Amino acid sequence: MIKVIKLIIVSSLLSACMIKWEMKLDINEDLSGTYSLTAGIDEELQIFALEMVQSSLGGLDSVLDSVPDGYGKSFYSDEIYDGITIRNSFKNIDEFNKQLDTLRENPDTALMLIPIESINIDKEKGSTEAKYRVYGEFAEIIASEVTDSEMDIPKMEYLYDLSLFITLPGKMLVPIEINNGDNTVIFEPNGREKQTFEAVSLGEDGLSSRYDLITVASLLFVAMLATLFIRKKASQ
Structure with missing residues (x-):
């Protein structure tokens, strides 16, 4: 499965196709929360995938068959992309980490986490307030042989449509410059290199x-x- 997707990724770089990845993570005061993972490909890549692997979604549809019990799953479609979405909830940080480890153990579902090298959740308690922090690192997902080619960088950035939405309790402190409302931030890695991310908010300690x-x-x-x-x- 991963080899098939890697072939599609490399082919998309050569034919200017586009790949979408999106993660939405919502954290509550008690460190429970919900998250969803979406992967999709544009029409041009769907045509190429259909010719190469007999699947209009480039093998993404088979990921749904491998999703562990307890996950919600559905097909995804917008004006540009068709793909899949999986979603789940967690009661605490340990459960969240175990769920991600389970996804990584299966070659099919591991595809949904390729852009994320690591992700961590912290809470620092004060007397009446608490500081919430989500931080980690985005992965380099373009093969080195493609990265080292003569392809111009702006075109490569355009080929990947990557987004990480993080919603935290309280008011967002970091990073202020990309706030999407009082308590949500959006990170958009380029996929060409490892990049760090950090979101910090200050809110009441519900407990x-x-x-x-x-x-x-x-x-x-x-x-x-x-x-x-x-x-x-x-x-x-």
Whole structure:
């Protein structure tokens, strides 16, 4: 499967076809969250793939058959691309990491993570606020023999349509210059080289807030009992 996709990738570089990859990651205050992975190819590459491997999606459709249990999966289509999307949710960071490891273990589903070399999620707790951080590295996904050719760089960048959407609790601090709203950022790697990414936000610590509410409620309950006790003693 990977060899087939690599053939399509190299062929797309030679024929100016386009490949889409998109990851959307949404993190909650308790570090649970959801994510989706989309891969697609344009019409020209679909025609080429159909001639070469008898599949209009260049083998992407077979990825759906290999998706582990528990994942949502569907075909994807927009004005330019046709492809597939897989999606899942996680309760904590460990579960998220295990799910990605499971995808990488299968040559078919590993295709959906080719542009991501690594991705990490952190939370730094304060007294009332928390700093959320997602960081990692994009992979070099163009074969070195193609990268070292005489093809001009702008054309190569155009051939890959890569996007990583990260949504974090609170207000985004880093990187401010590419905010897509108060708490979402979009990274667009070029695919030619390894590139790092980092998203940092500052928000309320939901767990601390809940503890504060419990503490206040407990104090009010104790105060109410004390008041009732004093009134009862006074009436005697």
